[in-house]
Amino acid sequence: MMLKYGTYACLAAALALIPACRKREAASDKHAATPQIAAELSTNAMQAGPQGFLSSRAGSPVHWQHWDPAVLQRARAARRLVFAFIGAAQYPGCLESLDAIDKDPSLVAKLNQDFVPVLVDIDLCREAGVAAGVMSQELKQPVSFPFILVLSPDANEVTWRPIAYSQGADLRQMFEGATDVISRMWAESPDYVEANSKRDHDNRMKRLPVADTSPANPEERNAMMMRTTRKLANLYDEDIKSVFGTGGLLPLGLMQCLASTSLDPNTPPDIARRCSAAVKAFSGAVLNSAMVDPLDGGIYSSRRGSSWDLPMINRTCMTQARAARALATIYNATKEPRSLDVALGAIHFAEEQFEAQNGLFAAQRLPGLTPMGDWLWTQEQLEQALTPEEATLWKAISGIKAMGNLALEADPKREFFRLNSLGFRVPLAQAAADLNLSTEAAAGLLESSRKKLSKARQSRVPDRAPATAASAGTSFRMVSAYAAMFTATGKPEWRDKALSLAERSRQTFAKGVLLVEQNPGTPDAVCDARAFTYALAIQAALDLAEITMDENWRLWAGDLCSTMSELFVDESGRLLEARQVSTPLALPLEDRIMLFDDSTAGVMRMNIARLEALGQSPPPTLAPWLSSLPKFEDFPVVFTDSILAASFAASRVIVEIPENASPEWREAACRLPLDRVARRFGKEPAARILQPDGSKIPVTSPESLAASIATASN
Structure with a gap:
């Protein structure tokens, strides 16, 4: 059970004392009144949930509730704790865990009778993912999903833990490990649990980060930036083709930051050369690995294990758009055509897979399970799908072997023995030369074989159904991707796409001064746009202002900043991820580090710096973000978006x-x-x-x- 030791010991001691004092407490226990079970707690609210992860549980026997402040009132009336299952469809184990719960009548009964079960999609309610990150830090563990967070009816954090799902795992045991002790304590003495969790919550509030400070003078700021940049550049390990501290996520932000830094005139020449070399080497290794699908051009956002040759196979539109924007910067810095080719491939994949209603974009296709083994290839499968000449070429390009091409670090448990991933491990020109083929002949074989392999994979792993509900954050991200492609290629059709999509997105997702996360935007609390979506909308508006020179887009960006200043900044100057009217959390959480790639703080720092460069002062409550810097010297890899923004603010022309x-x-x-x-x-x-x-x-x-x-x- 994931409680701090002191909390666990106190609760255990309290449990031992309960029998002796129960009679005395009964008269004054505020929970002594008869529980009032709201009608909503007897039905599964996901039947009317937003499309995607939530609506996929519409047939669940669990009485799932939405992530809404109203669940606290229902929990208080019912004398129950809130059990929040936090996750998203793209994280392995989330759908599997929910399926396992549905198939276990005892787990279903326990959730329905003892808790107020709440299902949370972090793609819609980002603050819940940030909360999981904060609570994981207390456990000294990396954050992972699915994540269980139990709240009291007063919104205090009671217990929490990630669920490390694996095939054949005893989910009931994991569930009981997360909730059994605390649920028994709640049944015996809810007042004590409330008081104890309140003390822990109050102490947690005191430990939340304070506002970042500004360096005393430009010299101190520049010195801090140079130390951080040098450290970032030195994180690249050429031997293993990876960057220390990035974990399994594709480090798009880091590559973009290093590429931009290499162009910064304030960067000392030795650091600029190191940044440029790291970007070329690392992006070359990653962009030619299995992280870029050689069949359809889509980009994977994370990997299994420590090798880029075995990706997590769930792909989202957000990753494609984010990658295209970063790769445009890398192309500008390196002029390597592979960067631009991959960016264009990612956008085409996004258009084919994720386009939704009215030309907008969905976050991903409808949820479903895809066995990893079906995504990989045996040598025999590849040979059966292709002609001998085509198969020989792919063996050379991807290193296909009868025993499989996954190294031990990619598959330490040998789960995928005899299986192969596809990627351009060997460039096409080199493979052609090794096989005594002309480059033109090899390119022809590659194109014909791609179609055959795509068809063969499709027969094993059919595409999931497309989503029809569009996503605000994803659509605004695609606007920025199109804008970046315009500046990288100079082709007006990319600007036309950016402008058309932006106009439709603004019309669809702007409701007065507010934004909604999904269309249709119900329920209100879940679909109320979070700060990150506002940040992406501002970024898209600024991109349009600069590629069209249309002042109306700059003005809209300024209006959105004013909305954020008024509705998302609290009295302490925190830029809250969610408005209090839309979240059950009492913690005033900020998205300050790159937990899910870009952070809200990093994107907003760049937005404010760009607005200022365009001659518009930011709102007073957001102005400190223009000059302040996070304490990123110790672990700069999680602040590369803020570093990029600080570099722009200091050296932009x-x-x-x-x-x-x-x-x-x-x-x-x-x-x-x-x-x-x-x-x-x-x-x-x-x-x-x-x-x-x-x-x-x-x-x-x-x-x-x-x-x-x-x-x-x-």
């Missing part, structure tokens, strides 16, 4: 063009990269570049604009 500038000038400004350059209209009659030190460099022609920026930066 601003391109000013006249308001009556010609279409050629506007187009030249719009095509500049998004991460290091801001562009805006100025009052001067000629175009110019404003440097961070205040100096101004005139630009003589649209054709020379990009070169002038590069010269100014150097």
